[in-house]
């Protein structure tokens with residue numbers, strides 16, 4: 001932030017919000033967007049996270065026009081080595097194995113001491129004490145911090161209300177659902193009392209409910225902290241899922257505020273290109289290539305920040321993309337990070353498809369790519385941010401979920417919004433069990449080719465899908481514009497905090 005520009009007397013009258021994200025790209029990126037949006041509404045924002053995460057995001061935020069915004073970064077020391085995690089593993093995507101996710105999550109309360117130490121020191125810029133704490137639902141320990149400060153704690157939820165409500169139903173009625181599944185002939189049942197045909201199997205149920213006692217204990221801690229929260233911010237918009245917004249609000253008995261799609265926070269294209277992390281490709285060359293492609297012709301394939309596919313699966317995916325004959329951008333993190341056996345195959349493949357396909361080994365400027373008019377389809381793992389970014393840009397998707405909320409997100413895209421086509425599935429991974437190359441490949445090159453054709457063309461059905469996607473894009477933009485539903489949602493959050501402050 002620009003401390004020079006800060007005026008002591010005006011700062012003391014402004015509301016100050018403290019933001020504590022989960023250290024995972026899919027949670028950190030929308031929280032940064034939220035920080036910027038709050039700051040544009042005259043809120044002072046402290047964004048507290050660990051050194052490795054700060055080194056990823058701070059240069060990007062500082063480079064943006066947003067550097068003039070009143071956002072201050074606070075570094076929280078995270079002693080990962082004390083809990084047996086490898087040095088520097090301060091974000092979920094940096095963990096060498098998914099088995100370390102639970103130890104990582106269990107270590108999050110170690111951030112409490114450094115945060116409280118920061119809150120005790122007197123402020124050099126004359127900022128008043130925070131009047132609101134917004135934290136990821138996984139940062140459950142912040143409930144106590146807010147209690148000690150006597151300020152509201154609001155939860156920032158990564159996924160959609162559709163997911164949150166279905167997840168709640170599954171967890172509340174798990175025993176009945178499991179019995180019904182057991183008795184069903186096809187191994188699947190409809191989730192009851194929903195306005196859409198949401199058919200779930202063991203896949204969806206086991207992805208959101210773990211019978212592992214350690215996971216159960218952790219989930220219970222989250223649930224209790226959620227119950228004590230004063231309200232919930234959701235990165236979604238009412239027009240996308242009105243019924244689910246209403247029911248989720250009723251089910252929790254708390255205010256639920258829509259604030260998204262947060263990716264529509266307006267900024268320069270260069271800045272957007274570097275969302276979350278600095279891009280691993282020369283953006284000028286990438287966008288020059290995109291500029292030369294026919295409108296709506298390019299397929300983007302990207303699986304978010306956490307998912308890693310097996311080499312066998314990558315080979316099938318590559319052959320399928322090649323056979324589809326369509327121009328594509330394929331984000332391949334596996335090769336950049338792990339030096340997996342078979343990475344020579346990737347190099348050969350890259351040479352073979354030169355001109356027609358671009359491979360990004362590492363971090364892609366995903367939101368900016370989705371916003372380019374040449375992009376017509378998106379093969380996605382159904383991470384909520386990726387899905388919502390595609391919705392915000394009017395891009396249809398081929399859904400290929402891997403874990404947790406992604407199976408239900410797929411149902412939202414396909415059965416409710418009708419803007420997605422199903423690729424296929426792997427076995428569910430409850431927060432991911434490590435999988436090796438020996439895993440049977442579930443999606444063949446033929447499947448990939450067929451799905452890409454259906455996604456990018458698909459006859460009348462395909463036309464209608466694209467039409468619906470464009471309608472949702474327009475609604476998403478209206479929601480974020482001044483006076484729109486999500487614009488109002490954020491204003492309601494500010495008003496709520498302001499009122500609470502007067503009472504306290």
Ligand SMILES: O=c1ccn([C@@H]2O[C@H](COP(=O)(O)OP(=O)(O)O[C@H]3O[C@H](CO)[C@@H](O)[C@H](O)[C@H]3O)[C@@H](O)[C@H]2O)c(=O)[nH]1
Nearest residue numbers: 026029158159304305306362363364366367383384385386
């Ligand atoms: O090369 C990349 C890869 C990702 N992204 C961005 O990173 C974010 C990724 O988020 P998401 O699509 O939600 O995927 P995950 O990183 O897998 O997110 C985790 O968090 C989400 C929100 O809770 C959940 O929906 C997912 O299941 C969970 O894996 C998005 O903004 C992407 O645009 C990039 O910019 N470049």
